[in-house]
Amino acid sequence: MSHVLIVDDSPADRAYFRNLLRRADFRVHEVDSGGQAVAAALSIRPHVVILDINLPDLDGHSVCRALRADPMIGGIPVLMLTVRDHEADVLAGLEAGADDYVPKDAAPEVVLARVRRLCRYRQMANTSLLNEQMAQIGRLLAGIVHEIRGPLGVIRGNAELMKMQLDPADPALRFAEPIIRSVQLLQIRLEHLMAAVRGGPPVLRPLEPEPLIREAVDYFRKGADPQHGRVEVTVEEPQGPLPPVMADAGRLLQVLLNLMINAREAILASRTSGRVVLRLSPCSLDDRPGSRIEVIDDGPGISEEVLHRIFEPFYTTKETGTGYGLYLSAEILREHGGRLWAENRPEGGARFCLWLPMATEAAPA
Template sequence: MLVPQGDILIVDDNPDNLDLLSAVLRERNYRVRAVPSGAMALEAARRHPPELVMLDVNMPGMDGYQACQAFKAEPALQRIPIIFISALDDPLDKVKAFHVGGRDYVTKPFSAEEVLVRVEHQVNLGRLQRELEIQNQNLVDANLKLKEVNTLKTNFTSMLVHDLRSPLTVLGLVLEKMKNGGTVREEAIEKAEESCTRIKTLLDEMLEIYRSESGQLPMEFSEIDATSWLSALLAPYNLRAAATGVEFQAAVPEGLPVIQGDRLKLDRALVNLVDNAFKFTPRAGAVRVEAGVEFGSGVEAGMRFLRMSVIDTGRGIPAGDLPFIFDPFRQAERSDAARGVGLGLAIVQRLVAAHRGQIRAQSQLGFGSNFTILIPC
């Protein structure tokens, strides 16, 4: 076989010609459809476009030239290559065939080898053209994606600069007043300390994002008894709940499995989720942390996971924001971007991934959110 199977549509009002040409092509394992008129060829091509049409010129009703023009007039069919195959051998007939859109012209009586070579050439050319179009479209899509990423990074950088400018301004004012010998009130010093903490936090988060993206996030794994770890970690939130007027529940059963993990990193991931839940839950609302065991399915069948869910009755996340909450460069485009860059969820996702785990998010605006972490046992 010269080429992989191709789908060829033959159009000729002479049954003997159809049989002969079909036999030649089928011998080389081409898929062949044969029809006796241009109108039937158009109908067959509309139902299932072929890779190539072989078209006789002299046919009653719609001749080959008219059939070719009809193919070229339809957007879905106009790019199908057409080879004319005719007893007409006048140069003007060939010129007309190319003028109406034909790709090649074979004169009857034809040589089987000549036909096969011409067919192979047009089928291969068509396939190469389609592959080139796909590659060009992929390049266009990649270029658009690159532009989008660059725009997101620009927005993110602008937001980061904005977040740094405010605390740096506070520090500058306090330092300038001290330099000029003025009295700095205790309240201003506290503001300066908060500004330093905010700057350090932002820089630490940026560094952690960079390390996680480049695979350089340092991890110190050890055995962690999930029940005792979660009980100790969540205990202080009862005081916070009392102070903020938010109900807090921790459902941590006995006998949870032992996991392998970096305890400080897991602390940070879970604390971030619980802190967010409190931050966005109004007074009289509720925050609940549930722990349990979940068994994998599909490709994860047979695996066992420690499941930790943080559920709140807060404001929820807009549906348009939900797909991007773990993308650090999308933070500047979120509807609550005025609150700052907020890299916490992006870092949580990367900390969980470093434990070969998963994080899921469900939310409904006005009803609350549910973040679930799964860590392999």
């Protein structure tokens, strides 16, 4: 659902645009002064701002320039409301950075068409920026992985030679096995990391979900810093026999790690300890057999406002967040022919649910 922020001091005009947009399935937010507009845009991150020129404190042109000057919201499209035949207002608005304009008495179909066009523009701009950023991340990671692979190969090779040459009764043998296991774990993780950013379609193969989930939990535990708080992560025994699913192991691992990291951050934002549970169960969705994986935390939950937008690209409530982790996770599940959704638990905390089709089900192209 697209979000629209209306900035207009007229209650009657706000009511008109609110009703028009809500009937067209937009989520509407309102402020009645220019001074509130920038703060509201920063908080809501709307897809479009509908901005009146005549405001009681700041005029619409000044508000538009203020929006454009803020790097966090400077790319949000602005639709300026004008009075018909006031060409000077139109020109001033466009020079201030407005993307389009519409007379206040324009036909409802015209208003909706222009809002929808700006929403599509915003979505295309987000997608283009996301693809560019992911390409940059991919190039950076490829270089890092290349630099790490060589030394890891040397370490593993020497540890295996040491294991072969030592007498089975030699006490030094106990040092070789942990080295080999740790290097193998790092090598697998590097391959999964590269698979996640390499691009292209996922390589879907029949996969038992439980071992991969336990592997993801193992990675998470090894990477968590206990000095920043303790979050216990457990895997419940599956609720019934689990069918194999069609999945790309590397990309699914990325999704699980991202969800566990987010759950940990949500818990530690309000206290120093908590619990995350991963639950597996057979589940049919739209009459298709498959498996459901739930990542459940006992944190503060998700506000309704955030819940509606949590999978949008670049939408984040974190000061240091990028806003595309959950978006990418949802896209990965979509490429698998599966689904990812979020909900609040009645007893408190949040639950993220992944559904994957059974291995006999063909994933959509």
